[in-house]
Amino acid sequence: QKEVEQDPGPLSVPEGAIVSLNCTYSNSAFQYFMWYRQYSRKGPELLMYTYSSGNKEDGRFTAQVDKSSKYISLFIRDSQPSDSATYLCAARVTGGFKTIFGAGTRLFVKA
Amino acid sequence: GAGVSQSPSNKVTEKGKDVELRCDPISGHTALYWYRQSLGQGLEFLIYFQGNSAPDKSGLPSDRFSAERTGGSVSTLTIQRTQQEDSAVYLCASSLAPGFSDSGANVLTFGAGSRLTVL
Structure with a gap:
């Protein structure tokens, strides 16, 4: 079993839709949770990170962590064609250096 | 530099040849x-350097893979006697310090990757 599991999709939605991207993890020692966005032929770039459980909002993006169920979510409101990319969830332990990534979900937002 | 730079961006080689990827x-x-990204597999951790030392080499798939870092800066990933299963995108990332704090200072910044194709 991978430490971070993510459905690779693809996920296709119309412009303006609310998108929900999800991951599960198995290591209860994970305390930091990240979402990276990767455009085609580019390296991943950090979108958001959260510590422990709770929500964090940044513009149209909301990251949510539920440690009791080991569930990580990213919500995108008013999705735009420019949001079309692969979204990777990631996690690491406190003080750790190794970031563990999910497989990534390919998102297509149709105009 | 302004970002993480990787070269070559694309490399096609024949099975059995050695390749060097630079970061x-x-x-x-x-x-x-160093991470490796194969189709549908996500990012697979290969190796981590703090300065010129590699405290964790646990992700290197086999002894055909090696990496070094000199002057606390440039790193080279070497794959000897390449096999077709080595075909992937090899991504390099850097951060200010190991570990992670809520300051965000230790976020990974990735390069665009080196796409390796072994024929």
């Missing part, structure tokens, strides 16, 4: 990481 991290970033 030039952001100036001042002490930590450097």
